[in-house]
Amino acid sequence: MSNPLPTIEAQNPIHFNEKGYEALNQHLATTKYSNIFIIVDSNTNEYCLPKFLPTLETDVTIEIIEFENGEINKNIETCVEIWNVLTELGADRKTLVINVGGGVVTDLGGFVASTFKRGIDFINVPTTLLSMVDASVGGKNGVDLGNLKNQIGVFNLPIMVIIDTDYLETLPQNEMRSGLAEMLKHGLIFDKNYWEQFINLKAIDFADFDALIYRSVEIKNEIVTLDPTEKNIRKSLNFGHTLGHAIESYFLENENKTTLLHGEAIAVGMILESHVAFNKGLLTLEEYKQIKSTIKAIFDDISFEERDIEPILELLIHDKKNEYGSIQFALIETIGKIKINQLVENELILQAFEDYKS
């Protein structure tokens, strides 16, 4: 990682770069753990663990728990397997879990730790762009229920997050793009200047990419600190996710569709929900066009057929943001500013799909 970045002093700190490993080792030196379990998936075991393990300075026994990579494994069955391994290998209330991986590992590992013996300490070490700027921060942990995203989960903060962008060196390009979607979202909902840096992606100085990651984490942290359990402003982070999650679920369950990465689904969701915002008199046409063209320049078009739309609308009913039976959207009022708890008629969603396809 190039530039030294200051720790974000959240309720539980977010450290960058070498400072993260220093803070972790200091924590290990001053807290008596019975043992440490590192949860990884098959890829982070291969690509990230060899870098992470040598940074640990501790005499405590370290065990590695690996599960097969992929969203398809972010389910309760994987949790049961891990809870069993923890039990068999002697984990107790003084065990520390360290999640080294993307959003699947941090979501699932955080949930496993938060529920094992009513909750043990865990630390997130995100290794994808998406988990650095979003999933590892803010204390949402959970798993999918069938094809329904994140239906089972808890709010619970890791005791610290360590973000080291060196892990991105082995991350495939499409996964980098996926993470970019959440960075774009942070700009769109909260910081117009930040968004504007992505309008001409070719002009981005990738030597400064760490600074862009840092700002994204700051935005996410600021929002979740104001509203940790999503009663209010935290709902703004759901921009693009109401339709995005429904699309992601639909593509996940449908054998005729290729599975979408989380960020790919959110990118479409952001275009669709921006169209809804424009139709509701919030965004101007110029703003909408700028959002659509910027996102379309980064992400491939997803093709929707007529028969796809109805089941996607049906999936919205399961969205966790629903309250009292109605579907709630977070819509952009103007770039950098968001309006939560917006009701949207189906007709506007259908029009948004029509425009996306055009």
Ligand SMILES: NC(=O)c1ccc[n+]([C@@H]2O[C@H](COP(=O)([O-])OP(=O)(O)OC[C@H]3O[C@@H](n4cnc5c(N)ncnc54)[C@H](O)[C@@H]3O)[C@@H](O)[C@H]2O)c1
């Ligand atoms: N908790 C939250 O607030 C929150 C927010 C956004 C997204 N999420 C969740 O995050 C998940 C998506 O996260 P993701 O995009 O990180 O997916 P992921 O964890 O599946 O990682 C993507 C792929 O990259 C591999 N990988 C990870 N790090 C690597 C590295 N350094 N080098 C090479 N390969 C690597 C993984 O094995 C996986 O195959 C979804 O389940 C989503 O629901 C959670």
